[in-house]
Amino acid sequence: MAGNNQGPLVVSLPLGAPQPGESLQRWLYTALREAILSSRLPSGSQLPSTRALAEHYGMARGTAQAAYQQLQSEGYLDTSNGYGTRVCAVLPDTTLNAGYVRRRVMPVAEQQRDAPDTPWAQRLQAEKPIFMGSATQPGLRPFFPHRGDVLAFPIDLWRKLHTAHLRSSRLLDMLDADPAGLPALRSAIAQYLGIARGVRVGAERIVILGSVQQALDLTLRLLVAPGETVWMEDPGYPGARQLMKASGVAMVDVPVDREGLQVEEGIRLAPAACMAYVTPSHQAPLGGELSPARRLGLLRWAGEQGSYIFEDDYDSEYRFVAKPIPALRSMAGADASVILAGTFSKLLFPSLRLAYVVLPPQLVEGFTRLVSLTARHANSLSQAVLADFIEQGHFDRHLRRMRKLYAARAETFAEAAERNWQGLIEVPPIRAGLDVVCRLHGMDELDAQARLAEAGIDVMPLQRYCVKPQAPGLVMGFAPYEETAIEQAAKDAARLLRRT
Template sequence: MAGKQQAPLVVSLPLGVPQPGESLQRWLYAALREAILSNRLPSGSLLPSTRALAEHYSLARGTVQAAYQQLQSEGYLDTGSGYGTRVSAVLPDVTLNAGYVRRRITPPAEQQREAPITQWAQRLAAEKPVFMGGAVQPGLRPFFPHRGDVLAFPIDLWRKLHTGHLRSSRLLDMLDADPAGLPALRSAIVQYLSIARGVQVSAERIVILGSVQQALDLTLRLVVAPGERVWMEDPGYPGARQLMNASDVAMVDVPVDREGMQVEEGMRLAADARMAYVTPSHQAPLGGELSPARRLALLRWASENGSYIFEDDYDSEYRFVAKPIPALRSLANTDASVILAGTFSKLLFPSLRLAYVVLPPQLVESFTRLVSLTARHANSLSQAVLADFIAEGHFDRHLRRMRKLYAARAEAFSDAAQRHWQGLIDVPPIRAGLDVVCRLQAGDELDAKARLAAEGIDVMPLQRYCVKPQPPGLVMGFAPYNEAAIEGAAKDVARILSRR
């Protein structure tokens, strides 16, 4: 068995540095012995020749030979003709010969001090994470919100486009890219925004990023000074709220109703705010649209106050009852004040991690430099594939197909709720998006969430999105689940919540 072991990369193994006054032979012996005892050099591992190790660490070959001989005499190494020098299959008692190791690998507990962290880091650590990562239950447990159906994505087509960019003739495309993004993708986004969102803009004003979260983070750094105030929707998107909580901005919670953010209330609370964060096309999480009158009022406030509007184009593409509402950025006189951000990760698949931001002219240079400093650039290979996906018409066809699919599932969800949840949960008409806020008719939403989760149903309590109390509700998703799954899970919800 030992003869089949491959040689370890001992020359890449960190061995530390000699202590002052410590001989090189003693240092090398102790470092190798510690690596063996900690299993960084497992039993059977083949060590480099004394010549190779001496050359790599700039040591005399005799020094390495002496260290090897000492380890061999104590039973840590075996040598033989044609066998090389290997770590022994059976190690001696680790308490033997302990006197040879006089350096402490770690300081005693009484000498260890915890390194301090900043208040910013403390605030961030105190937040309950929005993006659950590994904590999310595996699979697609209904009715977890904010998810699309990745199983409906045309993965074979994507693989074909991806493979096309991995030809040897295109290897130079794998070098570093423009921090603002690939020109081909930015040009494709220009065409998409013009047709789908009513936004007329040049490619030079678009920057490609990893997420809308990143766009908001960089925007806060650039346009909001410490202590300046920012309007935030209440209820609103928790990811945006946590970024603001962790930064040095003063967040002002502006209430939301059926017509979106109450702009007049925002002006009453903080007319001098530096920026407003809004989801005008599909409010997160309530699902309404910012009314025309409030859109104009918000733009007028920003223009007169010299403030910015961060427009998160949340779920705007999935609208079932009429054509998508044009972006706020599409209206006149928005060029200097509106920052529009959108993501492809929800439209295609979450691990794509590609988004875009449309910037006012005065922010383009500084924003691009900040991207270069903090992230260098978004994944250029994925950008190239996405550019082809859009330019060849696949993106538009995919959106139309998914819009039809999600509309059917929204109807199935509403029908199942009507049949099974009478007196338990009230589901409003679903006009757009991937999820809906459902109102509990009785009981506590945290208790309902816990009871449902215990039996395989995932929901999000509405209070997760709120500062001021709201009537109890659950944010429930329907998009990833077919009609049979929706019907079965709806019956389970009724059974679980009907228990006393």
């Protein structure tokens, strides 16, 4: 039966080698038939001409023609549609063919094998990444946290800058780049950090990566041997916690309060830890800042112990009540011990996958070698576009615009909560960020999450961020949702949570 399905054009068709004593015609017929029945050649696929196939396999053209003709006569190939030789849309004897496929001897490479059982694999099996799977793709369903509004991004401007780097005169820019990143982007970031975060650093101390998660991964590889101790905030960012578990380090959970990481408690629990992971400018997920006294105490501890501090500059750009506070890395005495990491994926759009790390001088060479060995370099075309975006002032304008937009949505969220959630959910003052920890009254977190999901509302239970139990709470985002959506979702949430 002739098919109208327009499948792919098959340019290269590796078919293996004939068995000893097997004729080329029989081999070609059998190999093509098996490729069709196994859907390796899907319906509508256009096969190479008999001349091209014969030249490729070093056989007479008549041999290829005979194999094609046999397959055509049996209903596997079609030449009647005027578009060359194609695989038929409907194959003959589908029941028999299915049995034929089942009876095939499975190649060694396709045979079932057990999952790997290395230490890394075992730890990964025990820790499903928190943002892996369908739960990471809720679209624009309120109130999923840790998301910005990609619809507000100036995509036409970005496209214009991107197109400028695809001119034929700039094709050499598309070759491999420096593992540390494009000099133009590193210089632009250095200038930005000096103005916005109070960090005075040369471009040579900055390395461009794909994410803060990658920065933490490489830092752990470079500085912490399996079994050595690292401080982790509790509650804290689950992606960092899961990466530490998978890396095999000995994690010490240091409690967090309204002044941030309890440094003295960390010293009591593990005074000789190799490293501390902190989110000092906007604690993840509670949202506070590390107090000045604790900042000094943390730096003093790192200096005395020869330890390192990994500063995740989490959501620091989005403060609504005051200017962004300086980074921990900007303080006196931080140069030798603080590793500052930040991302552009939240500030611009998630699929950009560009971040940076500011390194102490003694770590630059080793870190750059590690990047080169594990990832070569981050996408250099995107780096070039981002450098232009920053240098031409678009980045700063975009941040100011989004800060104002998110502040308005935070206010809308708080007002909607006040109107609808009395006695159900308590929303604290929102000072910064893309989301907020809301306290539940008289309700289990997982039960509340399940009820809200019925109404198309996505939240994250606070227990996903904690080791030591906390008062029941939900991490709820507001940044990507328009005011009407926030108000409607708040009403729906109240209806579901009040249901007995």
